[in-house]
Amino acid sequence: MPPNNAGTAESTPAIDLAAYRAELNAWLDANHERLAPRYDPPGTIDDQVAQMQRVKSILFEAGWMQRGWPERVGGSGGPPMLRTELGAALAARDLADPGLFSLIEVLAPTLIDFAPPELAADAVPRLLSGAELWCQGFSEPDSGSDLASLRCRAAPEGGNADTATNWIINGQKVWTSLAQFSDRCVLLTRTGPADSRHRGITAFFVDMDSPGITVAPLEMLNGVLEFAEVFFEDVVVPAERMLGELNGGWAVAMDILPYERSSCFWQRIAFLYGRLQRLVELAPDGDRFAEIVGEAYIQLHALRARSRATQHRLAATGTIGAETSIDKVLVATAEQTIYDAVRRLLPGVIEIDGSASGELWRNEYLYSRASTIYGGTAEVQRNIIARRLLDLGSEG
Amino acid sequence: MIEASERAAMLESVRGAIASAGDDVGTALAEVGWLEMLDAEPDDAIEIVFSAIGAANATASVLDDVVVSALGREPRADLAVVLPSFASWQPPGRIEAPEVAGQGLATARANGAAEVLVVCGTASEPSLVGLPSSAISVESARGVDPSAAVRVVRVHGSASNPAPVDPGAWSAAVGRGRRAVAYEIAGACRAMLDLARNHALERVQFDRPIARFQAVRHRLAEALVAVESLEAALAAARDVPTAETAALAKAVAGRSAHTVARHCQQVLGGIGFTTEHAFHRYLKRTIALEGVFGSADEIVVDVGRRLLSERRVPTLVEL
Ligand SMILES: Cc1cc2nc3c(=O)[nH]c(=O)nc-3n(C[C@H](O)[C@H](O)[C@H](O)COP(=O)(O)OP(=O)(O)OC[C@H]3O[C@@H](n4cnc5c(N)ncnc54)[C@H](O)[C@@H]3O)c2cc1C
Numbered sequence: 001m002p003p004n005n006a007g008t009a010e011s012t013p014a015i016d017l018a019a020y021r022a023e024l025n026a027w028l029d030a031n032h033e034r035l036a037p038r039y040d041p042p043g044t045i046d047d048q049v050a051q052m053q054r055v056k057s058i059l060f061e062a063g064w065m066q067r068g069w070p071e072r073v074g075g076s077g078g079p080p081m082l083r084t085e086l087g088a089a090l091a092a093r094d095l096a097d098p099g100l101f102s103l104i105e106v107l108a109p110t111l112i113d114f115a116p117p118e119l120a121a122d123a124v125p126r127l128l129s130g131a132e133l134w135c136q137g138f139s140e141p142d143s144g145s146d147l148a149s150l151r152c153r154a155a156p157e158g159g160n161a162d163t164a165t166n167w168i169i170n171g172q173k174v175w176t177s178l179a180q181f182s183d184r185c186v187l188l189t190r191t192g193p194a195d196s197r198h199r200g201i202t203a204f205f206v207d208m209d210s211p212g213i214t215v216a217p218l219e220m221l222n223g224v225l226e227f228a229e230v231f232f233e234d235v236v237v238p239a240e241r242m243l244g245e246l247n248g249g250w251a252v253a254m255d256i257l258p259y260e261r262s263s264c265f266w267q268r269i270a271f272l273y274g275r276l277q278r279l280v281e282l283a284p285d286g287d288r289f290a291e292i293v294g295e296a297y298i299q300l301h302a303l304r305a306r307s308r309a310t311q312h313r314l315a316a317t318g319t320i321g322a323e324t325s326i327d328k329v330l331v332a333t334a335e336q337t338i339y340d341a342v343r344r345l346l347p348g349v350i351e352i353d354g355s356a357s358g359e360l361w362r363n364e365y366l367y368s369r370a371s372t373i374y375g376g377t378a379e380v381q382r383n384i385i386a387r388r389l390l391d392l393g394s395e396g
Numbered sequence: 397m398i399e400a401s402e403r404a405a406m407l408e409s410v411r412g413a414i415a416s417a418g419d420d421v422g423t424a425l426a427e428v429g430w431l432e433m434l435d436a437e438p439d440d441a442i443e444i445v446f447s448a449i450g451a452a453n454a455t456a457s458v459l460d461d462v463v464v465s466a467l468g469r470e471p472r473a474d475l476a477v478v479l480p481s482f483a484s485w486q487p488p489g490r491i492e493a494p495e496v497a498g499q500g501l502a503t504a505r506a507n508g509a510a511e512v513l514v515v516c517g518t519a520s521e522p523s524l525v526g527l528p529s530s531a532i533s534v535e536s537a538r539g540v541d542p543s544a545a546v547r548v549v550r551v552h553g554s555a556s557n558p559a560p561v562d563p564g565a566w567s568a569a570v571g572r573g574r575r576a577v578a579y580e581i582a583g584a585c586r587a588m589l590d591l592a593r594n595h596a597l598e599r600v601q602f603d604r605p606i607a608r609f610q611a612v613r614h615r616l617a618e619a620l621v622a623v624e625s626l627e628a629a630l631a632a633a634r635d636v637p638t639a640e641t642a643a644l645a646k647a648v649a650g651r652s653a654h655t656v657a658r659h660c661q662q663v664l665g666g667i668g669f670t671t672e673h674a675f676h677r678y679l680k681r682t683i684a685l686e687g688v689f690g691s692a693d694e695i696v697v698d699v700g701r702r703l704l705s706e707r708r709v710p711t712l713v714e715l
Contacts, residue, residue: 017715081715266715277709285704287697294700298647298692301712302625305632308713329621385620386613390593396608 015078021085024064028089034058035095042360045224049133049181052096056130059086065128073112074125079315084263088270098271099367100178102264107134109259110186114244114252115205123184123205135182135208137173137230138253145380147188147253148198152232154189161191161246167204169212169235175374179228180215182208188249201249205241212236222366260375261324262311265331269304272338275364276300279338283345296334296341303330322388325381332371332378339368398440406433407444414452421449421456422473422505431471434461438572439634446576450583453677455543457505459688462576464513466569467524467561476509478502478532478551482687483694485570489516489525489551496525496555499535501546501688506532514551515566522561527553541684542677571642574689575633578642578649581685582630584678585623585656591675592616592660595667606663615659622652632713641712643695650692653682 028035035055039047059065068082069075083105091098108127111120126132143150152171156164169189179185185206192200208215212235217225244252276296283289310327314320342361343350349358350365372378386392398406409428417424425445433441442462449456461471463479478488479501488500496516506512509529517523531553537544593616596607606612629648633641657679661668668675686692703709 021714085715273709273711276703280703280709281707283704287701290700290704291693291697292700293703294647294696294698297699297703297709298644298651298696301632301644302629302648304711304713306625306628308715309628309631311715326621326624329617330625379614382614382617383610385617390613390616390620392593392596392607392613392616393605394608395610395613 015082017081017085020067020082021089024085024089027062027064028093028095031058031062032093035093037095040356041094042356042363045226048097048100049178052100053130053133055090055096056128060129069108069124069128070112072117073108073120074128080259080263081311081315084266084311087263087267091267091271092274094274098264098267102260102267103134103136103177104128105259105263105267106136106256107186110203110243110252110255111205113255114203116240119205119240126183132183133178133181134184134186135176135179137176137179137185137187137206139175140172141174145377148201148250150188150190150201151194152187152189154191154202154204154237157236165239167237167239167242169204169206169232169237171232173230173232175218175227176230177227179208179230180217180225184208185230186243186252188253191249192247196247198250200247201253202246203243203249203252204237205243206235206237210235210237220367221369222363224363224367257324258314258320261320261327262307262314265307265327266311268331268335269300269307272300272335273304275342276338279342279345289345292341292344296338299330299334299337303327303334306330322384325376325384325389328376328381329378329385335368335371339365398437403440403444406440407448410444410448411452414448414454414456417454421454422458425456425458426473430458431461434465434471438462438465439637442572442576443579443630443634446579447583447586450580450585450681451587453543453584453587453674453681455504455545457503459573459576460503460505462572463569466572467513467515467565469513472510473505474508474510475513476502476505476511476529476532477513478506478515478549479546479573479688480570480690482548483691485574485690485694486519487515487517487522487566489514491516491523491525491555491558493555496527496531496551496553496558498551500549500551502532502534502549503546504544506549507534514553515561515569516555516558519566519570520563522563522566523558524561525553525555525558527551539684541680543681545681546684546688567639570689571633571637571639574642574646575630577685577688578626578630578633578645581649581653581682582623582626584682584685585619585626585653588656588660588675588678588682589616589619589623591673591678592619592663592668595664599665612663615663619656619659622655626652636713638712640699640710643690643699644712646690647692647695647699650686650695653686654692657682 037051066076068078068080071077087102090096108124111124140150154167154169157166157168158164185208187204187206189202191202212233214231215228217228220226306327350362413424413428414421460477463477464471464475480486480488481500489496489498511526512529512532514525515522533550535548535550537547596612597605599606626648629645633645664675667673
């Protein structure tokens with residue numbers, strides 16, 4: 001357990017979440033004009049990023065972005081579920097892409113839990129206010145599911161890890177979402193021997209404008225340039241930018257799980273309800289279609305029920321763990337089921353509709369194919385379930 | 397909602413009663429206070445008793461009590477009820493004055509009960525008739541489930557004094573009945589998974605326990621995901637007890653039971669295909685229960701029709 005857990009340790013006494021939700025929704029209704037995208041969705045990735053940052057800045061100014069974050073990083077306190085409610089409301093209203101917006105939940109807690117306090121206090125408000133974007137540099141060309149094999153190296157300048165004021169980074173990351181838009185990166189590097197696996201990894205908070213960093217955007221199969229390859233050539237990073245302990249990077253990486261598997265999922269679920277809503281507005285009547293819609297709905301409901309229980313357990317006990325692999329399987333499966341339903345109920349839309357609406361469904365349909373890949377593949381989740389939850393012993 | 401410690405004690409006494417009951421599980425449950433529990437804490441009582449029945453593959457006619465109490469009557473061991481027909485959730489009876497006729501499902505209690513309740517009419521205008529058990533004939537007690545936990549019955553009696561029923565009470569009876577059956581299915585699913593897991597750890601092929609093969613592990617993982625999503629849907633139906641959440645829980649029960657049974661059966665191989673092994677009884681029970689208070693297929697279509705006609709997708713549960 002990290003020292004200053006951003007998720008729970010500071011949870012204030014229970015607040016009336018329903019009242020908060022009502023207040024939030026009333027405010028979002030009243031400010032709809034200001035918040036709504038200025039383009040015809042889906043827009044380009046540049047449009048979407050600009051929209052998200054604009055929405056964040058408006059919400060920060062009005063005090064919403066700070067709710068649920070600790071005061072020592074510029075938040076206004078309260079339970080983390082307040083952030084979850086905000087993200088879910090934005091996703092349900094299509095004001096910000098949930099995948100991009102919920103990156104906050106993947107990155108800010110890492111800083112809060114592992115950065116030197118001054119660094120966290122300085123950096124987190126910039127992320128919340130929309131002044132900055134950050135990215136997560138974990139995966140490498142030869143290290144996907146097997147993250148512990150990563151090779152991007154950080155070496156102490158001058159050779160002595162105890163006295164070095166700088167670290168020098170060399171190597172490559174890949175599939176780094178939003179790297180080309182990002183101001184900083186939470187980066188995992190190899191600091192131990194080549195075969196030290198999870199014992200020899202260290203995390204750094206790296207400025208993306210550091211000399212020696214090259215970002216090469218990669219086109220996803222839906223045509224969007226959302227992620228990138230990132231190359232590091234003798235990049236100098238000050239020692240104060242180390243997150244957590246030297247060779248303690250695995251704990252940093254694992255600490256993300258409770259946030260990703262609670263808040264991020266709830267936001268994604270809110271978004272999926274919104275998409276199913278849009279689908280039933282457009283879908284033809286008939287029992288064949290009713291069956292497809294009904295099937296998607298019961299899956300989504302079971303997922304929502306599961307995720308709700310997970311978040312309440314996190315709030316009550318302060319931790320969640322391997323059991324959230326079940327949430328991950330359900331979220332990935334439900335997302336693909338919903339977009340499969342779109343494809344079946346709106347024939348021709350994903351395939352050959354050139355309008356903005358066709359473009360949106362097509363983008364999202366194609367993106368949904370990745371839900372069983374990112375954040376730990378479907379197979380990796382099943383491995384974890386078998387090993388950790390069913391206690392089947394080791395494989396092979 | 398009762399305290400966790402009290403709940404654990406209740407669960408233990410219910411399990412114990414079922415385990416040592418022999419054939420008469422109903423009486424054993426009555427002795428540990430089933431009807432009092434149902435009266436005082438219906439949600440806990442239903443969850444604990446039906447999960448335990450499912451896990452033990454026990455047969456007891458306690459679904460009658462759940463429905464009777466939801467209809468606003470006092471449940472008794474000699475008061476039975478006719479359940480909707482297989483896969484349906486419409487009232488099973490119809491009044492063709494001066495007679496009442498109909499067809500539905502019933503537990504073993506309908507045989508020899510002092511009185512059998514039959515809800516007649518439609519879900520929006522239901523009425524209730526009490527008949528002697530001689531008015532109920534068992535059409536078929538043979539089906540997939542060797543213990544014949546539910547059988548097909550025909551109703552033929554005289555419709556003296558039908559009493560109107562509040563449509564809300566019928567809807568509550570369906571909702572509670574669905575949750576009860578879904579808990580029983582969940583208990584059976586857990587049991588199937590336990591059987592398959594133990595088998596995987598014990599069965600050696602190619603010089604190692606089959607649990608070491610990834611294909612086997614993934615099937616069991618898939619089964620666990622299905623069981624836990626059913627349990628989550630049941631918890632949501634309990635926290636937000638509406639007709640919709642109960643219907644969805646019952647639909648998830650059908651889908652999950654299918655998934656769990658399929659994977660567990662495969663992992664069990666040949667032994668799971670024999671009546672020597674316990675697996676078949678759980679499989680058959682879940683197949684039979686699928687039709688009680690509406691099958692997943694029927695509920696899914698019904699829910700989908702409503703989403704399409706209202707053009708609205710309600711979230712049902714909040715954080
Ligand atoms: C849209 C998108 C956004 C992403 N964003 C980021 C980001 O911002 N930052 C970041 O660091 N990464 C990001 N990723 C990378 C992502 O984390 C990896 O793609 C993922 O971890 C899988 O790694 P891989 O692609 O190398 O696949 P591999 O690990 O090579 O897997 C290929 C196949 O083999 C299977 N497999 C692998 N190991 C096993 C095993 N032990 N048992 C059974 N099957 C196995 C996998 O399940 C998969 O089906 C993103 C990916 C996508 C698609």
